[in-house]
Amino acid sequence: MPTHRLAVRNFLGGPGLAPDDLTMVFLMREDDDTAPRPMPTLTVREVPGTIAAIGALGVKSVKIFAGSRVRDSRASQGASPTGLMYRAIQAAKKAGPDIAVMTETCVCSHNDSGECWLADQRGSMDLEETAEVMAAQAVTQADAGADIVGPAAMIPGSVRAVREALDGAGHKDVAIMPHLIFESSLYEGYRATMEAAPKSGARAFQISPRQPERAVHIAREMVDEGADMILTEPALHTVDTLLHLKEKLQIPVMPFSVSGEYLRLTDRRPDGEREMKGLIEAYTVLKRAGADRIITYGAIDIARQLRAS
Numbered sequence: 613m614p615t616h617r618l619a620v621r622n623f624l625g626g627p628g629l630a631p632d633d634l635t636m637v638f639l640m641r642e643d644d645d646t647a648p649r650p651m652p653t654l655t656v657r658e659v660p661g662t663i664a665a666i667g668a669l670g671v672k673s674v675k676i677f678a679g680s681r682v683r684d685s686r687a688s689q690g691a692s693p694t695g696l697m698y699r700a701i702q703a704a705k706k707a708g709p710d711i712a713v714m715t716e717t718c719v720c721s722h723n724d725s726g727e728c729w730l731a732d733q734r735g736s737m738d739l740e741e742t743a744e745v746m747a748a749q750a751v752t753q754a755d756a757g758a759d760i761v762g763p764a765a766m767i768p769g770s771v772r773a774v775r776e777a778l779d780g781a782g783h784k785d786v787a788i789m790p791h792l793i794f795e796s797s798l799y800e801g802y803r804a805t806m807e808a809a810p811k812s813g814a815r816a817f818q819i820s821p822r823q824p825e826r827a828v829h830i831a832r833e834m835v836d837e838g839a840d841m842i843l844t845e846p847a848l849h850t851v852d853t854l855l856h857l858k859e860k861l862q863i864p865v866m867p868f869s870v871s872g873e874y875l876r877l878t879d880r881r882p883d884g885e886r887e888m889k890g891l892i893e894a895y896t897v898l899k900r901a902g903a904d905r906i907i908t909y910g911a912i913d914i915a916r917q918l919r920a921s
Contacts, residue, residue, distance in 0.1 A: 629896050631670030631918055633903075635714065635866070636911035638662070639805055640678035640700045651805040651871050651909060656699045660707035662912075669915035673712035675762070675868075675907050676700050679721025679806050686730060686741075690722035691748040698756040705757035714789060714907075715753045717746050717774065718764040720808040727810045728765035728817070737816065743770040747777035754783040762843060764791040766817035766830065775838030787840040789866065792831055792853070793818045798846045798872025805871070827853045828860060835861055846870045847906065848894055854901050864904035869895070874909040888914045 641653040654662060666674070678697035680689035689695055697715065704713050719742060720728045730745060732738040742765065750761040761778070763770045771790050778786050795818045803809040819827050827850070831842050842857060844850040847867035857865045869891065877890035888910055895906045895914070908914070 629892060629899055629914075629918065631911075631915035632672050633895070633899055633906055634671050634911040634914060635673040635675050635712075635905050635907040636662075636666050636671055637907060637909045638674055638676045638700065638704070639802070639909075640676060640696050642681060642696060645681075649805040650801040650875070653805060654700075656696070656703050659700060659703040663704055663707035663711055666912055666915070667708050667711060669912065669919060671911050671915050672710070673714060673905065674704060675714040675716070676704065676758075677716045677721070677802075677806060679808065683722055683724040685724055687719035687722035687745055690719055690745060691752040693752060693755065695752075697749075698752060701753060701756035701758050712759045713757060714760040715758045715762055716764050716791075717750045717753065717761045719745055719749075720765075720810065721806050725811045726803075726808050727812060728815055729767065739767050739769070742767055743773040746770050747773040750774045750786075750788075751777050751781045751783065754778055754781065754786040758786065760787045760789050760841070762789050762791060764793070766791065766793060766815075766819075768833070769837070771834050771837035771839050788838055789841045789843050790834045790839050791843045791845060791868070792827055792834070792850075793845050794821050794827070794849055794853075795819065796821070796846050796849060796870070796872070798849070798870050798876075801871030801875050821849060824853050824856070828856050831857055831861060835863060839863070841866060841904070843868050843907065846873055847898060847903075847908075848873055851898065851901050854898070854903060858902040865902065866905045866907055867898050867903050868907040869898075869909070871909065878910065886910070886913060888917050892917065 639653045643655045729737045730742045841864040845868035847869040878886040
């Protein structure tokens, strides 16, 4: 096999990573919340400028995470039409009507226990009520302008509950992308930033990394319940699952590169910015494996570096 010149290798190299392969993550905080956080956050006031920046770079989608300042055992503020999530969605859609806005739909950032489920009077999981609350959240998010809602608790029946609620509220055109989540230590930066660490120390329905076949089974159930696409996380721990899902399901699959991946695969430069080469290499692998989009905290910085290269 001859050794070609660099120009020839680039010519034969196949498609690379592009800005529109990326979805930017927005972790929201209130305007007066100045507490230090491990991960970068945004206020609603900062959303329009950030939407303009990603649009100029060719990034065409965002995924919004937002919790409630006031939390209780019923996660009652999660579906509030004045809540942080609602305001963030509205700001994003007003600033970029053509930007696809995705959300997280879960009770963990609204529940005073930090769990992804609500408890009944005995302290046991009340999965029916949890699914109902998630469905109410999804409708509120769709009312605000969300294009894709993301049930993240992995509770059986929750995707169906969300689909039925959306359809009943006149949002049949709003898509559903549930989270398919493996147990991992890589979520700690997110949990600390969003104050969503479960008191039990674990997420009840997350998948053991030793059981990839269970992930495929759960993904099939999600599709049967009405999922239009699947989010897998952590992105780099689920490449094999991504390949299996692309073979077995005719829907888009989007890995979520979680907080631990962002923090471990980037280096802080002297100017305070982060070097994205490690993430660019990793995301090229994900794209090669069939990822339809890659959801990442580094979308803006990666897009800038791609444009500059």
